[in-house]
Amino acid sequence: MKHDYFEDMVGIRRTLHHRPEEGWTEFETTWFVVQYLRGLSLPVTVGKANINTDEVLGRDETLVRDAMARALKNGVPQSFLDETEGYTGAVAVLDTGRPGPVTAFRSDMDCVLVRESDDPEHLPNKLGFASERPGFMHACGHDAHTAVGLEVARWLVEHREELCGRFKLIFQPAEEGVRGARAMAASGLVDDVNYFLSGHIGGIAKLGEIGVMDGGFLASTKFDVDIEGLPAHAGNAPHLGHNALMAACAASMMLQGIPRHGDGTTRVSVGTLHAGEGRNVIPAHARLQMEVRGETEEVNEYMREYVYDIFAGVDKAYRVKSTVTKAGESTTLLQSPELYDIVEEVMKSVPDTTMIPRVHVPSGSEDCALFIRRVIQHGGQAAFILYGCNHTGHHRRNFDIQDEVSLPNAFRIFTGFAKRVNGRKDA
């Protein structure tokens, strides 16, 4: 029986939405993806095969171990978990056997640490596919990205006789916190790629709108900071303590005061701060998760240097010891204008859509920029697209997408692009 691509795609997206997993812990998701791709008779590599482990950032060994145990309990075979060697992500290759370009499509798979809304009007609640893991939610639409990636893979397999060259279908872990692309790109995975295409649902694109991004990604560095002080009795000997909580608070305030940069937009955020052991003990430990961003590599570097200086200063002032660990990093978007023309040509053929002008407003960060940089540095071309939906804001509890309309638009762009750049000329 012939599969209905759109119906399957929506089904997959909802299945994935139901069981979200955070970055570097996507073992159930990777298993789902790999089963699907191997079901299409595609060769698939997983885990370390696609990852340069020297370049891995923001991966917590304890979370990974817990996630592997959870996956096993939920039916993922031990043999598969062994095959991953503790690293999520998968890559399938489709070789048509005919000479032609190497084209890569990339989808990210991780969720956000948000508790999904329990509003009965929220569609995933209404239809029963809301997250069953409190505190974890596909609130950025990466469930949609993976669903599109898998159904595009099926289309490629079923249309391989019309195609030439090779395809690499990349399913990337840990996009949130810009962590996963760096280690995958550093493995050399995309060094032979001629054309690279990836995208994001939503953003500034409304339902029915599609477009190419030619800028707008902020370079960004994420940090985990551990501050170690010294505990003491808060009543009779506070002078003997070294207060890690106060040091963390002072650093947080100072970070907000980094002077703006004249050459471009900057951002700074302290997202979490946990400190202290007990009410009447001088706090001996603090931990912050924070980030900086910049419109250019240089401006981000300026922010990054300030982070190290501020914690060094606080160490001295509060007699504590800060350890600043890089937990993620991404870059700005390098451009391939010639490829944008091709992508936009394909977009014009997608029914019931409006093509928006190329998007370059500084907004978030996207670690796909690291894949794109690597492709372009090796002589290939790359583009990042938006396929719109109406939403209440990414990373929010009531984030939702119109999967039945939006996902087919993405599918048509990816498959149209495949035909355009890898279409068989001799057929």
Ligand SMILES: [Zn+2]
């Ligand atoms: Zn996202």
